[in-house]
Amino acid sequence: MTDLAGAPAATAAGSTTAAGAATPSAPSAPAAVAVEPAPSVATRNAYRDRLLALMPDHHRLVCLDTDTGLFAGADFGGAEERYVNIGIAEHQLMGVAAGMAADGWTPWTNTMAAFAASRAAEAVKIDIAYNALPVRIAATHSGLSAGHLGPTHQALEDLAVMRALPNMTVVVPADGPAVEAAVDQSLDLPGPLYLRLGRKPTPLLPAAPEPVIGRVQPLREGGDAVLVACGPHPVLAALDAARALAEEGVEAAVLNMHTVKPLDVEGLLAAVSGAGLVVTVEEHWRTGGLGAAVTEALAEHRPTPVVRLGMPDTFASTVGDHGGLLAHYGVTGEAVADAVRERLTGRPRG
Structure with missing residues (x-):
């Protein structure tokens, strides 16, 4: 059995040679073989980098931040005026985004998943989902990835909250390239999007067809x-x-x-x-x-x-x-x- 990418499934260490093959005497202590670590990238960084690449050519994209630090020192390629840091004010973030979306902009909001799904939930529901506005919610530190900060910052309810809202698309990319694909596909996506992102780098998946929003x-x-x-x-x-x-x-x-x-x-x-x-x-x-x-x-x-x-x-x-x-x-x-x-x-x- 192989993965769909065509790579053979991993075999257990220490497997024997094929039957009948000549087997030379093995040294008692074989030298270790250096193994290159799998490439890794943080999904939140993949999102940031793709958005920065798109903003100069997509003039209705807006980046609204809540002092996350994710965009500190970022190069917006001449689109700096479309980056607004409103401070640690998640509920207000969603209201500002809804207003801009209603005026024809496509805002990307940046906050932690725990805050998007709890502190700002009313504004997401009433201001964004109810009006089916094209607000994109980039939610970092999802799941247990903020484990060092305790339950207040862990986001284990966000999928339940967001998928319960009418008009909301909920996407959970599994690696960096999948994040890039989701950001690209969101350009023509109607209604709001919740993009669930992690904190630290994670390995890339084996090669596979590009994920498409809405398709397994x-x-x-x-x-x-x-x-x-x-x-x-x-x-x-x-x-x-x-x-x-x-x-x-x-x-x-x-x-x-x-x-x-x-x-x-x-x-x-x-x-x-x-x-x-x-x-x-x-x-x-x-x-x-x-x-x-x-x-x-x-x-x-x-x-x-x-x-x-x-x-x-x-x-x-x-x-x-x-x-x-x-x-x-x-x-x-x-x-x-x-x-x-x-x-x-x-x-x-x-």
Whole structure:
């Protein structure tokens, strides 16, 4: 089994040579082989850089900031007058953006996801979504990526809030190139957009067709189970799990459901056809996010057993680094593979 990009699935370290091949005597302590780390980029930086590149030629684009620091020292290429830092005032940010959008501008608002989905929620609902205005909400530090700042700054409710709003498009890019594609595609997108971004660099996905807003992106084929994920860490966890399961004879498809709203129900149903299990993976509370959207669609169109992996119904019990919190709450490849094993084979561990 290979990923859809055509690269062979990863094999376990220490695999033997092909049967019948001559095997020379191996040294007792083989030298370590240097492995180049996978290229990484922070999705928030990919967003910033793409917006800066577009602003000089797209004269209705406006960048509204809340003193995030993301654009400190940025080169706007002559479009500096279309950058406005209104200070730490998220509710007002959305009101200003709505007014500018109603006057023909396309504002990109910049704030942390926790503030966009809670502190500014009323303005997003009434000023922006209600009027179907083309405001783009760039929400950084999503999920547990602000783990070092504690539950007040962690955003585990934002997908539930935003996908509940009529007229809102909700996109969760899984890597830097996906962010660039989403920003480009937003130029002609009607209505508001919520773009969920992280904090620190994350690896690029294996080569795959460019993601398109509103369409699921298949990353791997498989007929035994379907792993549906969104966001950098959940998608990478799903790919890791699929490769581990393939070594055990279980073939799991991987879907990057980068657009949580509108959900690509047709693409989901086509992928799930014949599969015995669907596992959703997200960096969000299990309530209201990707898992809920997938479960709702399947319940209505094709009832299928679903396991939802994500944050349990609790605030994070500790302040910690991003990776440590993801591991603690089971948003890992091992946890995804275990969920498939337990439901399909009855085995808790590989």
